Amino acid sequence: MPPVEVEIAIVGAGIAGIATAYYLCTEHGVRDLLILDALPPMSLTTARSGENYRNWWPHPAMVAFTDSSIDLMERIARESANAIRMTRRGYALATRAKDVSGMVASLEAGYGATAAAHIRMVDTARAGANYVDCAPHGAEGWELAPDGIDVITEPDTIRRHFPHYADDVGAVLHVRRAGDISAQQMGQFMLEQIRASGGRLMLGRLASVERNGKFALLIETDEGSARVLAGSLVDAAGPFVCDVAAMLGVKLPTETIFQQKIAFRDRAAAIPRRMAFAVDLDPQILDWTAEERDLIGADPSNAWLTGRFPGGIHCRPEGGESSDWIKLGWAFNRAPVAPQWEPACDERFPEVVLRGAAALQPALKAYYGRLPTDLSLYGGYYTMTPENWPLIGPMGPAGAFVVGALSGYGTMAAAAAGSLCAGWIAGAELPDHAMALSLARYADEALMAELGESENKGIL
């Protein structure tokens, strides 16, 4: 069989590869494009996403990047009669701390020049009159949500608007340009436009690449080997982004860390259906009885379960107001591993994440030791650079590009990442943050020193 010839081949039909193809077709008029994947579209990491989005980051470049992604997602929501089910109830970050000056300083650093316009203090001096409840800002009301962030330390406002939070919560930071979307719906919307523009999908695993003028791809399919000749090549291989880069002789500074989530039917109605995405910022020791603690601690392989866990546990209602599903996640794992195509989950995770989440939302204690049997436990990789910034742009030989290292924010960033990568490929004008999000940042010593010093990498 003669090789298939295409202008651009994209390896990976996760949300990053699909978004890149979508913006190549819709913004740059590309017709001759092929997306290759070993699996059905969006069935690897993209299928494991919590599908949350936010413009809350420790650095203005990441705020600008995710803001631009949210702009693009809003456009798709409007064009598709909100087929992507965008909501805007925000992220409500809770802490027991009463003094939030350090957190406000970090918000100011993140929002940079626009901080004053973003941050609203809701304290005893300026009680909650100016605070807008998020309940109406679901899929029908997302456009009514305010922007910015409310820093609420006034106790009555916290109790009135977050009655499901534990009594010891001292402050809630409510990020308003945040919520969730359906990544699968967004990807399907993009795939329809890609197909309508002439783009193609191919099922097969990239085995090797040779560079002889063009990129010569050797692909393994169920029917045997196939060959593709491409003028440009995009590495959008998710957790396998390093392997594809290595085929081009490029070493990427990424690692893969397995993270998990659970979802189950909240038959006890512990979680309000119209609440914001709840995040507990405080580190904690899990809520075991003395007896349970002794039993767990007696087994060295379980002893870590009685230790200190980092902040960042999160919980939200899933599937809209008529559903009773909830999702809980906690990216506490920090151990890099080589990625597997079918990674195994840890059976201890459901009880760990449940007890962690109950520290903020005590009604979840109803499920201690009796989580539903139809619970869904799933996981995937955060593919990350050390500074937790993505890699988008040229890579190695001329004509090769990468769109990856999207860590735990690839759903929310996909639209901007795809648009940016498409811009690099097409030679279009690029946004100010483009260099900083590409491999070129490693030559910027001042930026790398600044990122190296920052303890907060925005991992959630």
Ligand SMILES: Cc1cc2nc3c(=O)[nH]c(=O)nc-3n(C[C@H](O)[C@H](O)[C@H](O)COP(=O)(O)OP(=O)(O)OC[C@H]3O[C@@H](n4cnc5c(N)ncnc54)[C@H](O)[C@@H]3O)c2cc1C
């Ligand atoms: C538990 C968890 C929760 C998350 N929650 C959120 C969240 O709330 N919000 C958010 O924004 N993000 C979240 N993320 C992150 C988000 O899911 C990822 O960043 C995003 O899905 C990455 O998309 P991708 O296209 O880069 O990778 P993938 O979806 O993994 O796609 C890569 C594709 O490349 C293919 N591929 C790889 N190698 C080859 C090869 N050699 N040949 C052919 N095909 C190949 C794979 O089959 C795969 O389909 C979460 C991630 C996890 C794991």
